[in-house]
Amino acid sequence: MLESFLNILESVLGPPGAGLPLHEPEFRGKEWDYVKECLDTGWVSSVGRFVDEFESAVAKFTGAKHAIATVNGTTALQVALKLSGVRPGDEVIVPALSFVATANAVAHAGAIPHFVDSCPETLGMDPLALKEYLSSIIENTADGIRNRNTGRRIAAVVPMHTFGHPVDLPKLLEVCETLRIPMVEDAAESLGSMIQGKMTGTFGLLGILSFNGNKVVTTGGGGAILTNDTTLAKRAKHLTTTAKVPHRWEFFHDETGFNFRLPNLNAALGCAQLEQLPDFLRRKRLLAERYRSAFSSSSYFSFSVEPKNFTSNYWLNSVKLKQASMQVRNEVLNSANSSGYHCRPAWNLLNTLPMYQQAPQSPIPVATMLESSLINLPSSPKLVVKDR
Amino acid sequence: MLESFLNILESVLGPPGAGLPLHEPEFRGKEWDYVKECLDTGWVSSVGRFVDEFESAVAKFTGAKHAIATVNGTTALQVALKLSGVRPGDEVIVPALSFVATANAVAHAGAIPHFVDSCPETLGMDPLALKEYLSSIIENTADGIRNRNTGRRIAAVVPMHTFGHPVDLPKLLEVCETLRIPMVEDAAESLGSMIQGKMTGTFGLLGILSFNGNKVVTTGGGGAILTNDTTLAKRAKHLTTTAKVPHRWEFFHDETGFNFRLPNLNAALGCAQLEQLPDFLRRKRLLAERYRSAFSSSSYFSFSVEPKNFTSNYWLNSVKLKQASMQVRNEVLNSANSSGYHCRPAWNLLNTLPMYQQAPQSPIPVATMLESSLINLPSSPKLVVKDR
Numbered sequence: 101m102l103e104s105f106l107n108i109l110e111s112v113l114g115p116p117g118a119g120l121p122l123h124e125p126e127f128r129g130k131e132w133d134y135v136k137e138c139l140d141t142g143w144v145s146s147v148g149r150f151v152d153e154f155e156s157a158v159a160k161f162t163g164a165k166h167a168i169a170t171v172n173g174t175t176a177l178q179v180a181l182k183l184s185g186v187r188p189g190d191e192v193i194v195p196a197l198s199f200v201a202t203a204n205a206v207a208h209a210g211a212i213p214h215f216v217d218s219c220p221e222t223l224g225m226d227p228l229a230l231k232e233y234l235s236s237i238i239e240n241t242a243d244g245i246r247n248r249n250t251g252r253r254i255a256a257v258v259p260m261h262t263f264g265h266p267v268d269l270p271k272l273l274e275v276c277e278t279l280r281i282p283m284v285e286d287a288a289e290s291l292g293s294m295i296q297g298k299m300t301g302t303f304g305l306l307g308i309l310s311f312n313g314n315k316v317v318t319t320g321g322g323g324a325i326l327t328n329d330t331t332l333a334k335r336a337k338h339l340t341t342t343a344k345v346p347h348r349w350e351f352f353h354d355e356t357g358f359n360f361r362l363p364n365l366n367a368a369l370g371c372a373q374l375e376q377l378p379d380f381l382r383r384k385r386l387l388a389e390r391y392r393s394a395f396s397s398s399s400y401f402s403f404s405v406e407p408k409n410f411t412s413n414y415w416l417n418s419v420k421l422k423q424a425s426m427q428v429r430n431e432v433l434n435s436a437n438s439s440g441y442h443c444r445p446a447w448n449l450l451n452t453l454p455m456y457q458q459a460p461q462s463p464i465p466v467a468t469m470l471e472s473s474l475i476n477l478p479s480s481p482k483l484v485v486k487d488r
Numbered sequence: 489m490l491e492s493f494l495n496i497l498e499s500v501l502g503p504p505g506a507g508l509p510l511h512e513p514e515f516r517g518k519e520w521d522y523v524k525e526c527l528d529t530g531w532v533s534s535v536g537r538f539v540d541e542f543e544s545a546v547a548k549f550t551g552a553k554h555a556i557a558t559v560n561g562t563t564a565l566q567v568a569l570k571l572s573g574v575r576p577g578d579e580v581i582v583p584a585l586s587f588v589a590t591a592n593a594v595a596h597a598g599a600i601p602h603f604v605d606s607c608p609e610t611l612g613m614d615p616l617a618l619k620e621y622l623s624s625i626i627e628n629t630a631d632g633i634r635n636r637n638t639g640r641r642i643a644a645v646v647p648m649h650t651f652g653h654p655v656d657l658p659k660l661l662e663v664c665e666t667l668r669i670p671m672v673e674d675a676a677e678s679l680g681s682m683i684q685g686k687m688t689g690t691f692g693l694l695g696i697l698s699f700n701g702n703k704v705v706t707t708g709g710g711g712a713i714l715t716n717d718t719t720l721a722k723r724a725k726h727l728t729t730t731a732k733v734p735h736r737w738e739f740f741h742d743e744t745g746f747n748f749r750l751p752n753l754n755a756a757l758g759c760a761q762l763e764q765l766p767d768f769l770r771r772k773r774l775l776a777e778r779y780r781s782a783f784s785s786s787s788y789f790s791f792s793v794e795p796k797n798f799t800s801n802y803w804l805n806s807v808k809l810k811q812a813s814m815q816v817r818n819e820v821l822n823s824a825n826s827s828g829y830h831c832r833p834a835w836n837l838l839n840t841l842p843m844y845q846q847a848p849q850s851p852i853p854v855a856t857m858l859e860s861s862l863i864n865l866p867s868s869p870k871l872v873v874k875d876r
Binding site (some may be wrong): 138173175298317318319356433445448455 | 527536561563730740742745833843
C-alpha cells in the first residue's frame with residue numbers, strides 16, 4: 101500500500117529530487133519590477149500605489165464590490181467578525197475541521213468558537229446537519245439568536261472552504277438567513293473557487309482571503325476582507341489603519357483601531373501575483389486532473405474531487421483513505437515525507453486542541469473520520485510546466 | 489514669526505522643492521540583493537534565512553539577548569504586555585503623550601490604559617511624578633498592586649521614548665522595582681537611543697521596536713519584541729507564530745496564538761537596513777546639530793535636545809514654542825506644510841481621544857503644554873548627504 105502510494109506520486113510528479121514541498125509560490129511575472137519600484141521610490145510602507153491597486157485587483161477578480169488588504173487572513177477574519185456584529189462573549193459557529201486561525205480569530209474578537217461537523221463531499225460545513233443542530237439548541241430573543249445551553253448569543257456562522265473546495269454556500273446562506281445569523285466566509289484557502297460563476301468569499305456579509313506564502317497567490321504575508329457593503333468596507337479600512345481620521349497633520353483617532361494594514365512592498369508582490377492567477381489556477385486544475393486519474397484505480401485511496409456543480413481552485417490536492425485509520429494515515433505520511441514528497445494530514449480537529457476542548461460543539465463524527473483519512477499532496481502550480 | 493520659522497528651515501534643508509517629507513526611508517544598501525534573493529528562492533513568507541538573521545542582527549545591535557520579529561510594533565507590544573503578566577481587566581500605565589498604538593496595544597491585550605504625565609526634558613514619563621501619583625492611588629494586595637479607585641490590578645508600566653529621546657529609565661526602573669510592577673518599554677521610536685551605553689528597549693522585562701516606513705530603519709511594516717529572559721523569548725516566538733508545536737507534519741497548537749510573524753520578504757529588507765543603521769544615526773545626529781544651531785538664536789522656538797547624559801537617535805527632530813499656544817502651533821504647521829516642509833504636531837493626547845476619555849488618568853499638565861507647543865521637523869537621514 102505504501103509502495104503503491106509512492107508509485108502513484110512518482111507517476112504524477114516524477115522523482116522528488118531534493119524534496120517536493122506541499123505548496124511553493126512561483127515568481128515569474130512582474131514581481132521584481134513592482135518590488136523594485138517600491139525600493140526605488142522609497143514607498144515600501146503606508147504610502148504608494150500598490151495597496152490601492154492590489155485592493156482593486158482583488159475586488160475585480162473576486163467580483164466583490166470592495167476588498168481591504170490586511171497583514172494576514174487571521175487579522176482579516178478578526179476584523180470581519182467584529183464588523184459583522186460579533187461582540188465579546190458571543191459564540192461563533194466554525195467548522196471543527198479547519199486551520200487553527202479560524203478559531204483563533206474568533207477568540208481574538210473576544211468571542212467563543214462553537215464547533216460543528218463537516219460533510220464528506222465538501223469537507224466543510226454541512227447545511228442540513230447545521231440546520232438540524234442549531235434548531236435543537238437555539239432560542240430567539242430580542243437580542244438575536246441564543247444558545248439555550250450557554251445563554252450566549254450566536255452571532256455569526258463562519259464556513260471555511262477546506263483545501264479550496266467550496267462548501268454549499270447557497271444552502272448555508274439559506275440556513276443563516278432563516279435564522280438571521282450573519283455569515284462571514286473564511287475563504288483563506290479558496291481564492292478562485294466558484295459556485296455557479298460566483299467566487300467564494302463573496303456570498304456572506306463579509307469574506308476573507310489569505311495571501312500567506314503557501315497560498316495560490318502570495319504577498320509574503322497578507323490577507324483581505326471582502327464585502328459588497330460600502331459602509332462596512334469603509335469601516336474595515338478605518339479599523340485596520342488605526343482608525344485615524346484623515347487630516348493633513350493632525351493625529352485624531354476616533355475609536356480603538358488596529359495596525360493591520362498591508363505594507364506597500366507586500367501589495368506590490370501581490371499585484372504581480374494576481375496577474376498570473378488565471379494561469380496558476382489553470383495549471384492547478386491540470387495537476388488535480390493528473391492526480392485524479394492516477395488515483396482512480398487505487399484500492400486504498402480516493403482522490404478528493406471538487407463538489408458536484410462547484411469549481412475548486414484545488415489549492416491543496418488530497419486523497420482520502422478508503423478505510424479511515426489514524427495509524428495507516430501516519431504510516432503513509434511518514435513514508436511519503438521520508439521519500440521527499442512533502443505530504444501532510446488535515447489539521448488536528450480544533451475542538452480537540454487544549455484551548456478549545458471546553459468550547460461548545462455539536463457531534464463531530466464526519467470530521468473525526470476525515471481527520472484520520474485525509475492526506476494532502478504536493479500541489480504547487482510549478483509541478484505543471486508552464487507551457488504544457 | 490512664521491517667516492523666521494520658514495527661513496530657519498530653508499537655511500538647514502534648502503528649498504523644499506516638490507515637498508520635504510517628515511521621514512523618508514533610504515535604500516542604498518543591499519536591499520535589492522536580499523529582496524531579490526527572496527523572490528529567486530521563492531522564500532518570501534515563513535521559510536527563509538532572513539527572519540533569523542534579522543532577529544540576530546536586532547539582538548546584536550541592541551544588546552538584547554533575544555529579539556523576536558513581528559508584523560509591527562503594535563502587535564509586538566500587545567504580546568509583550570501579555571508575556572509581562574498583563575491580564576484582561578488589568579490597568580497598564582502609559583504616557584498620555586504617545587502615538588495611539590501604545591494605548592491600543594493595551595486595549596488589544598484586554599487591559600485598560602491608565603494615562604500619566606510627561607516631563608518637559610525627556611518628553612516622556614516623569615519618574616518623580618509617577619512615583620508620587622502611584623503612591624497616592626495604589627494599595628498592595630495578595631494579587632499585586634491595585635488601583636484603590638477602580639479596584640483593578642496595575643499590571644505594567646509602559647514608558648515610551650518620544651521622538652527617540654530616552655526617558656529616564658534608571659529612575660523609572662527604580663520606581664517599578666520598588667512597587668514590583670513590571671516595566672515594558674515602548675521603544676518603537678528609539679532604536680539606537682542609549683543611556684550610558686545601554687540601548688533603549690533593553691531596560692524593562694520586555695521592550696518593543698517598530699520598523700514602520702517612517703522609522704529609522706524599515707521593513708515596510710514590522711516590529712520586534714526584545715527581552716533578556718530566554719523563557720519569555722521562547723514564549724514570544726511561540727505565541728506570535730500560532731503556538732504550533734514543532735512537528736514534521738502534524739498541526740498541534742497548544743494555546744491561542746497569534747499570526748504576528750514577520751514575513752521573510754520584510755525581514756530581508758530589514759537586514760539590509762540594519763547594515764546602514766550606524767550611518768543613518770550618524771547623519772541624523774548631524775541634522776539635529778544643524779537644527780539646534782539654526783534655532784539657537786530664535787526668540788520663538790527652542791530645539792528639543794537629547795536629555796542630559798542620554799543619547800537620542802533624533803528619530804524626529806522637534807522644536808517647542810517658547811509660549812505654548814495651540815493657535816500659534818497650528819498657524820506654524822499650516823504655513824510650513826503649505827510651503828512644502830512637512831511638519832506635524834505631537835499626537836492628540838491619548839486621554840482626550842473619544843475611546844480613552846473615560847480611562848483612569850493622573851493630572852496631565854506638562855503633556856497638555858507640550859501638545860500645544862511641539863512641532864516636528866523633516867528628519868530623514870537623506871537630508872544630510874551621505875559623504876558630507
